[in-house]
Amino acid sequence: VKVLKKSFYQKDPKEVAKSLLGKILVRRLGDKQLKAVIVETEAYYGREDPASRAALGAPKYCVEMLYGDIAKALVYMVHANWLFNIVAHEPGKAGAVLIRAVRPIEGIEEMTKHRKAKNVFDLTNGPGKLTRALAIDRSLNGVDVTSQESEVFFCEGIHSFKIASSHRIGVRKDLKEKLRFFIAEDPFVSR
DNA sequence: CGCCAGATTGACT
């Protein structure tokens, strides 16, 4: 497996969000591995972004991490759900990419144990759903995602698909720019 | 300590 290098994350969050589509998310769980293809992401920036956790009132550690080292997992809770982000930005800047939906490809039975769903399409098609299915919580916060030894990391994946974009979902105050990206017509994208 | 918002979800009309 080819693990994505740290330099992959040293770009504008918007670019990283796009490049992350089609890549493989690997969750190591003891001797098991859960794998999924990333099909939907969103980009967030620093204090200039009103929807960012760097905006006023957000947990302190989120702000610090958004401005800190790249290629680290950033996990925090919103509406009783853990949300999974990767810190990604250019040097001296701030930002992160939120993983909003994935397509399970390995360890589906294990995922079903963590989260019951009517069908496989409902298992990981939302930011809070996938963190439960993949057993991602606050304990993974700060983990380096460029090492195969880590609890979570990202690998090269599929390449031929069409990227679509839209405004970000659920955000009160969004920026003008479209910062949500997803694989067009993929059944695992959130609604 | 109580109140409130928030990058959500699931159940229901």
Add this chain to the structure above:
DNA sequence: GTCAATCTGGCGG
């Protein structure tokens, strides 16, 4: 489509 439950950290008293 609507709506309430869910948890955590920040903020005011």
